[in-house]
Amino acid sequence: MTRMTADERLRDGSLLEERIQTLLKPSVRKIDCEAYYPLDYMTALGRDGFFRSEGERAQEVRMAGVRIVEETAAACMTTAFNVWCHLAALTYVRHSGNAALRRTLLPGLENGELRGGTGLSNPMKFYAGIDKLYLKAEREGGGYRVSGQLPMVSNLGEGHWFATVSETAGGERIMAFFPVGAEGLRLEERLGFLGLNGSATYSCSFDRVSVPEEWIVSESADEFVARVRPEFVLYQIPLGLGVTAAAIRSIRQAKEKQGGCNGLLPVQPEQLERELERLREATYRLASQLEEVSAWKALLRVRLDTVYLTLQAVQANMLHQGSAGYVQTSAPSRRLREAYFFANLTPTVRHLEKLLAAQSLPVDESLL
Structure with missing residues (x-):
């Protein structure tokens, strides 16, 4: 296929959407209920150039990675988590000073022949x-x-x-x-x-x-982990953004249920959307400015705020859907379980609170 730049991948989401519709969505229930691994989808992302970095600016590569995770998570956070693992592995290889390691792993990780996990x-x-x-x-x-x-x-x-x-x-x-x-x-x-x-x-x-x-x-390793840690955390944030966006869509679909009484519930889609948009904008802003010294605390704040928003959104989704959401294989109940995983993904909520409490500098509000 024609080589796409990271910027083109961001602006034209049609190919990614096609892969999600054809290779991921038909398998979401099987992934959730039968522990199925979506190898075809993971391979296609690499084959289609979504992980390519050669000749591209680091900011563009990071923003493309955020977009891939977010769009994937809106359909299936399990698979988006696998994508995050792969992006984390790619980050380690790209930042390594070991040329032999880069020659061994980088081409295969970027073109879909290999897949990466993170044991960090x-x-x-x-x-x-x-x-x-x-x-x-x-x-x-x-x-x-x-x-x-x-x-x-x-x-x-x-x-x-x-x-x-x-x-x-x-x-x-x-x-x-x-x-x-x-x-x-x-x-x-x-x-x-x-x-x-x-x-x-x-x-x-x-x-x-x-x-x-x-x-x-x-x-x-001490210095290396400190260097890659911001990207490790950055690529996690869109896990919550995607799940939250899907939960909001589901809430809107249930608007007329039970004679419209969902409108009386305390959490409505408009307030969730406002916070989602704020956090989404902050995430892409951080992706473009991750090298800034002040970015780390802002990144932790956005990551933590995204967890709390995701938990709020999936609970609201369950309440708006009512008994339909209480079916074990329903999308709202799957998102509820996904959100609790997100809250316990390292760095967990309590880990994030500890990291933020240990920071002596105030959060750079311009990055939020």
Whole structure:
């Protein structure tokens, strides 16, 4: 197909909408109820150029990523979460100073041949002072051996890679990628969640897994994670934006139910739309100015506000839909479960509140 720039992907949503309509929407119930992984959709995004970054400005790439997650989440947040995992993995590779790693992974991650997961939930909690690191690394030759266990890593399967952080006996922390299928790496699928069982989530046990030099993202993980953390959080925000937009549409569809008495409910679509538009504008503004020192606290504020708006919107959606929303396989009940996952996605609501409380600088209001 003709090469699209990130800017063109933002302005012309027809191809993305076509992929959502044909490759994603027909499978949403199967994804939600049967833990189905939408491989065709994930592959198509790469094949169609939605993940391409060569020759494009970083701001355009970030804004395109936000748009992809938001539009996908409006149809299915499980799949949008998988897209977020992939974008996070792409972020790590793009920022790595290891040219061999970039040659190995970047083309495949961008063109849809490979998919990426992110094992940074535990490290993000570690850097916030609320958990210990679960993986240990031993130096061996030019690389390392990694051991330990991660309870949950998502977007995994054949042809998938994921990154995580491990610590040496000397207290140094390294970040590296691992392919699913690496010798000594054992995966066990995690199911039985309230929602998002189609997210291809596994516990990962490392038994002295070899890490050659070409898999190393950074041998200074502390500084590297601090550098990529804003993009990690940025791409999460549109998960909530998409779910909220879908909930508002569903509320409007129920306007005439029960003789129009939905108009008496305390939360109406207009107020949700105003807050949604404010947060959407702030998200794209942050995507274009993420390098600003003041962006981090504003980013945390927008991420947290989006969680609270999403929770409010899906609850209102359930009330406006009434008994129709109470069916287990209904879209409103699915969005309710998706929203509670969003609230517990690292950084969780309480994690975000802690991060914001620790910031000494005030929020830059011009970014909100």
